[in-house]
Structure formats: structure tokens, C-alpha cells
Amino acid sequence: MAGGNAGAAAAAAARLVFSFMGLLVPLLVAGDDPYRFFTWTVTYGDIYPLGVKQQGILINNQFPGPQIEAVTNDNLIINVFNKLNEPFLLSWSGLQQRRNSFEDGVAGTTCPIPPGGNFTYIMQAKDQIGTYYYFPSLAFHKAAGGFGGIRVLSRPQIPVPFPPPAADYTVLIGDWYKANHTDLRYMLDSGKALGFPDGLLINGRSWNGYTFTVEPGRTYRFRISNVGLATSLNIRFQGHTMKLVEVEGSHTMQTTYSSLDVHLGQSYSVLLTADQPGFDYAVVVSTRFTTKIISTTAVLHYTNSAGKAPGPLPGGPTIQIDWSLNQARSIRWNLTASGPRPNPQGSYHYGLVPVTRTIRLANSAAIINGKQRYAVNSVSYVSPDTPLKVADYYKIGGVFSVGTIADSPSYGSAYLQTSVMGANYRDYVEVVFENNEDEVQSWHIDGYAFWVVGMDGGKWSPASRQGYNLRDGVSRYTVQVYPRSWTAIYMPLDNVGMWNVRSENWARQYLGQQFYLRVWTPSTSFRDEYPIPKNALLCGRAAGRRTRPL
Structure with missing residues (x-):
């Protein structure tokens, strides 16, 4: 059993089988799909990732947290006990939450777990494969840890377009600050910038603090996720090349790279063959698009190693945008590979579906009430006292209004607002992210995969569609937008709910560069959207209300 503490988890499974029967009504449609039970305790603990004592967030005393390993359509029952002194939530980057935004674990959908309390997430990896991660979504907790890897494996009868690897390694890379998350949060609340990160981590460790062991001649899968706060990163393996095989749930054309850019929030799978002489090689991660370059390393250890590999560490790209843009355009969907189902x-044919709506989203920085804020289409998001999805379910007025963010930028002065965009179930939309600033942006949409159809420098216009890739653009959950550039996606609105659209630069997200997309249907069928979970925590103006009956 994944998640550590196997004995406790097994005991929890036995107890929970009966107590959750009333909670699992929507999931019973899954038939015989397996259940995987996890029991997690969230605590503070001392960590020293950069050699300085910090207050870290541990899950089952682990930093990073336990790995989640599942198979397509598995049901995940994750019982989280919050032993912190403040509310806590976990979110699941890329795990879609089909018809179930109540379990999304962000402030706009889910009431936080109070100190000393617990909440059981009930989810299904429905029709999914691939590489993802989880993270704490409230109060800048992400700067303290609390994140971990998620891998969703293909069912045994579904072919995978490469031989089984000798081992499957998770590689969580990210920037890190020596200050505690509470100090970083205070800086942001005071209107100050965080400044440049103090270092980089690979699986929670700094220079040569983590080792991946390989045997000569064998091939290994490395699942790489950028779980950091502020910077795009580049990864490379000394003396080796990487063959890209999967991006956030999509099998890709198997292109070989000597180094790979991984932007904030993104996940990739690569194959690496141990085909070099037996030494200890460096896995190098460094910052991208920054005038100051910082790096860190892990060790790729051959079982027949004769010591440290000779020669210098491999250099990577630094501030070159065109290099990264060309690499991004080279990532294509593998049209002959199966996904989570047998069909290729x-x-x-996503490029042949008529678009029913175009949404243009422009990020901006602004000073509002004397403090640094960030906005989307001039709206800087502020959280209400009640989660939007909960207020929507109980029809509680005064929490939000649909249409409080426009479909296109006005380029006017930024202002504070609880911004919610309305959309109709089963519409097919074109979303254009427009970045008029001098730093790279990274965008994520909860609950949805989308096709990346185009990206380029300069201003987007309708004529830009002539250059779209309407055949084999990759489907993913998080996409970058280069400075003074645009990125376009196509997305079917096939998942009813309230979904967070956000910057993966966590300071920008914290200070307002996000909004919620309300995908709505008048239908009340469970086939379209699950009801509020019976175990849902209720807070704000919904406190004291009853959840649905058995």
C-alpha cells in the first residue's frame, strides 16, 4: 500500500469500508474499480533543506510527502488529519475530479480542515493516466512543503508505447526560500516582494543530497514535476539524454532532449538509459529566464560506479526564450498511442470541433491600496468568507456574482473583486493567455485538460489562428506563456463545477492572479455532477447547514 504507515492504513481501510458507504454513492457507478485507502497526518516539523533550520510541513513525518500510486479508475480515499495550528487544505494538480469540484481542495470549492480536525477526500482517477503532484493550497503553506508525487499507471490490458522501465522515479524539483512560510506570507500581506529564491531542491534535498541508483544497460522512467514557487527550471543528466514519453497524462512523440525546461506546476515523464561507463553522474537543475542563475544537483549512481564522473557539469540554457519556445513547440501528441482507454x-479530432467562445486572459501587476497585487483582465481576486462552490450549492446570496470578470482584457486599472466567469456545460472554448509583462507566466486550470494549439511572441490576433496546430498539439493541464507573448488552448467544457484558473507563480496566485470558472448545467443528474459529499465540512455562511441525506 502506498502512502506509508501501512498498518494504520490497513486498519483504517477496514473501519472506513462501512462508515463511507453513505459517502460513496456517486462512486458506486464505478462498479468493481479498486479502492486505495490512505491515512495522512499533517504536522509541523524541523527541516534543513538548505542547511538552515525551518518549520516544515510534514505528512506522516515525511518531507516531501508520501507518494500516491494508483491505476486508471482507482478510487482514492485519503483521510487527512490536520495537526497544524491553522486551517489546511490539499489540492491535486492534474487529478481531474470529474464532476466533483467539491473535492478540489482549493479555497473556492472546499472548506478548510480546522486545526485538530480531519477530512476524507473521496476521488477517482477516472479515465486518467500520467504524472501529477499534490500540494497545500492555503496560506502560502506550499513554501513549507506538504507536497508529493502522484503517478497514475495504465491498466494492465492497455498497451503503453514503450517497454516497462526497470524502475519508476519521482523527481520533485523546485525553488526554495530559507525564510519560514509565515515570514514569506507576512511579506506578501505587507505588499513586499519575496525576492530571489535562496536555492533549489530535488526531492527536498540540496546539492548531491538525493541519489537515483541505476544498473548499466537498463532504462528508467523519471517523472519530473516543478513544485516550486517562483521560477521555471531546466533539468539535465550529465552524459545522458532523455526521451520524452508523457506530459501530464498524454503520451507524446518520443523526442530526445539533452535538457528540458519545466515551468511552474508542470510535469513530464522521460526515459533514461544507463548506457554510459560506470560512474556517479550529476542530475543538474538550474533556474531559467533569471539574470542570476542558481543550480543544484542530485546523483545518478551506477551500481558499478568507480566514483565521480570525469568532466564538468553540463551547462544549460539561461535566459534564451527562443530556445525554450522551440522546445515547447516540438512536444507533440502521440496519435497512435493509447491513453487510459484502448482507443488511440x-x-x-480536437481541431475539427467548432469553437463556441473565445476567452482572452491578460495578466498584470498593479498597486492597489498601496500594496502589490496581481490581476487577470484587471481583476485581482479576493477570497470570500464562504467557498464559492458551497455557496452556489446552497444558493447563498452575496458571496459572488457570475460575470465579475470579462472575456477579454480592458487594460484598465486593476481592482479587487471575487471574480467568477460563467460558462455553459459542453461548450467548446478557445482560451488565449496574453502576457504583456517581462517575466514568463505559468497557468493551470483545475478539473480540465486542454490542447495547446499555439504560442508565439508579440500580440495575439485572429490571424494568429492560421499558425495553430490543429492535429497533434499536446493535451495537458498547465501551460507557460513567454514574456511579451501569447499561448492559445482549446478546451471542451465537459466537467461541471467551480474550477480554479490560476497562476502557478505562487506569490502572484496568492495576491490575486486567479479566478473561478463556473461550468453550469440546469441538469441535476448525478451523471453530470455529483452532489455535495455527506462528509463535507461547512464553513462561513454555510456553517450549520445539513449535507445531503443518505
């Missing part, structure tokens, strides 16, 4: 991924 390319059987869905």
Missing part, C-alpha cells in the same frame, strides 16, 4: 489518443 488521436481518435478525438
Whole structure:
């Protein structure tokens, strides 16, 4: 059993089978799909990732947290006990929450777990494969840890377009600050910038603090996720190349790279063959698009190692945008590979579906009430006292209004607002992210995968569509937008709920560069959206209300 503490988890499973029967009504449609039970305790603990004592967030005393390993359509029952002195939530980057935004674990959908309390997430990896991660979404907790890897494996009968690897390694890379998350949060609340990160981590460790062991001649899968706060990163393996095989749930054309850019929030899978002489090689991660370059390393250890590999560490790209743009354009969908189902991924011709709506989203920085804020289409998001999804379910007025963010930028002065965009279930939309600033942006949409159809420098216009890739653009959950550039996606609105659209630069997200997309249908069928979970925590103006009956 994944998640550590196997004995406790097994005991929890036995107890929970009966107590959750009333909670699992929507999941019973899954038939015989397996259940995986996890029991997690969240605590503070001392960590020293950069050699300085910090207050870290541990899950089952682990930093990073336990790995989640599942198979397509598995049901995940994750019982989280909050032993912190403040409210806490976990969110699941890329795990779609089909018809179930109540379990999304962000402030706009889910009431936080109070100190000393617990909440059981009930989710299904429905029709998914691939590489993802989880993270704490409230109060800048992400700067203290609390994150971990998620891998969703293909069912045994579904072919995978490469031989089984000798081992499957998770590689969580990210920038890190020596200050405690409470100090970083105070800086942001005071209107100050965080400044440049103090270092980089690989699986929670700094220079040569983590080792991946390989045997000569064998091939290994490395699942790489950028779980950091502020910077795009580049990863490379000394003396080796990487073959890209998967991006956030999509099998890709198997292109070989000597180094790979991984922007904030993104996840990639690569294959690496141990085909070099037996030494200890460096896994190098360094910052991108920054005038000051910082790096860190892990060790790729051959079982027949004769010591440290000779030669210098491999250099990587630094501030070159065109290099990264060309690499991003080279990442293509593998149209002949199966996804989570037997049919090939390319059987869905996304480029032939008529677009029903175009949404243009422009990020901006602004000073509001004397403090630094960030906005989307001039609206800087502020959280209400009640989660939007909960207020929507109980029809509680005065929490939010649909249409409080426009479909296109006005380029006017930024202002504070609880911004919610309305959309109709089963619409097919074009979203254009427009970045008029001098730093790279990274955008994520909860609950949805989307096709990246185009990206380029300069201003987007309708004529830009002539250069779209309408055949084999990759489907993913998080996409970058280069400075003074645009990125366009196509997205079917096939998942009813309230979904967070956000910057993956965590200071920008914290200070307002996000909004919620309300995908709505008048239908009340469970086939379209699950009801509020019976175990849902209720807070704000919904406190004291009853959840649905059995």
C-alpha cells in the first residue's frame, strides 16, 4: 500500500469500508474499480533543506510527502488529519475530479480542515493516466512543503508505447526560500516582494543530497514535476539524454532532449538509459529566464560506479526564450498511442470541433491600496468568507456574482473583486493567455485538460489562428506563456463545477492572479455532477447547514 504507515492504513481501510458507504454513492457507478485507502497526518516539523533550520510541513513525518500510486479508475480515499495550528487544505494538480469540484481542495470549492480536525477526500482517477503532484493550497503553506508525487499507471490490458522501465522515479524539483512560510506570507500581506529564491531542491534535498541508483544497460522512467514557487527550471543528466514519453497524462512523440525546461506546476515523464561507463553522474537543475542563475544537483549512481564522473557539469540554457519556445513547440501528441482507454489518443479530432467562445486572459501587476497585487483582465481576486462552490450549492446570496470578470482584457486599472466567469456545460472554448509583462507566466486550470494549439511572441490576433496546430498539439493541464507573448488552448467544457484558473507563480496566485470558472448545467443528474459529499465540512455562511441525506 502506498502512502506509508501501512498498518494504520490497513486498519483504517477496514473501519472506513462501512462508515463511507453513505459517502460513496456517486462512486458506486464505478462498479468493481479498486479502492486505495490512505491515512495522512499533517504536522509541523524541523527541516534543513538548505542547511538552515525551518518549520516544515510534514505528512506522516515525511518531507516531501508520501507518494500516491494508483491505476486508471482507482478510487482514492485519503483521510487527512490536520495537526497544524491553522486551517489546511490539499489540492491535486492534474487529478481531474470529474464532476466533483467539491473535492478540489482549493479555497473556492472546499472548506478548510480546522486545526485538530480531519477530512476524507473521496476521488477517482477516472479515465486518467500520467504524472501529477499534490500540494497545500492555503496560506502560502506550499513554501513549507506538504507536497508529493502522484503517478497514475495504465491498466494492465492497455498497451503503453514503450517497454516497462526497470524502475519508476519521482523527481520533485523546485525553488526554495530559507525564510519560514509565515515570514514569506507576512511579506506578501505587507505588499513586499519575496525576492530571489535562496536555492533549489530535488526531492527536498540540496546539492548531491538525493541519489537515483541505476544498473548499466537498463532504462528508467523519471517523472519530473516543478513544485516550486517562483521560477521555471531546466533539468539535465550529465552524459545522458532523455526521451520524452508523457506530459501530464498524454503520451507524446518520443523526442530526445539533452535538457528540458519545466515551468511552474508542470510535469513530464522521460526515459533514461544507463548506457554510459560506470560512474556517479550529476542530475543538474538550474533556474531559467533569471539574470542570476542558481543550480543544484542530485546523483545518478551506477551500481558499478568507480566514483565521480570525469568532466564538468553540463551547462544549460539561461535566459534564451527562443530556445525554450522551440522546445515547447516540438512536444507533440502521440496519435497512435493509447491513453487510459484502448482507443488511440488521436481518435478525438480536437481541431475539427467548432469553437463556441473565445476567452482572452491578460495578466498584470498593479498597486492597489498601496500594496502589490496581481490581476487577470484587471481583476485581482479576493477570497470570500464562504467557498464559492458551497455557496452556489446552497444558493447563498452575496458571496459572488457570475460575470465579475470579462472575456477579454480592458487594460484598465486593476481592482479587487471575487471574480467568477460563467460558462455553459459542453461548450467548446478557445482560451488565449496574453502576457504583456517581462517575466514568463505559468497557468493551470483545475478539473480540465486542454490542447495547446499555439504560442508565439508579440500580440495575439485572429490571424494568429492560421499558425495553430490543429492535429497533434499536446493535451495537458498547465501551460507557460513567454514574456511579451501569447499561448492559445482549446478546451471542451465537459466537467461541471467551480474550477480554479490560476497562476502557478505562487506569490502572484496568492495576491490575486486567479479566478473561478463556473461550468453550469440546469441538469441535476448525478451523471453530470455529483452532489455535495455527506462528509463535507461547512464553513462561513454555510456553517450549520445539513449535507445531503443518505
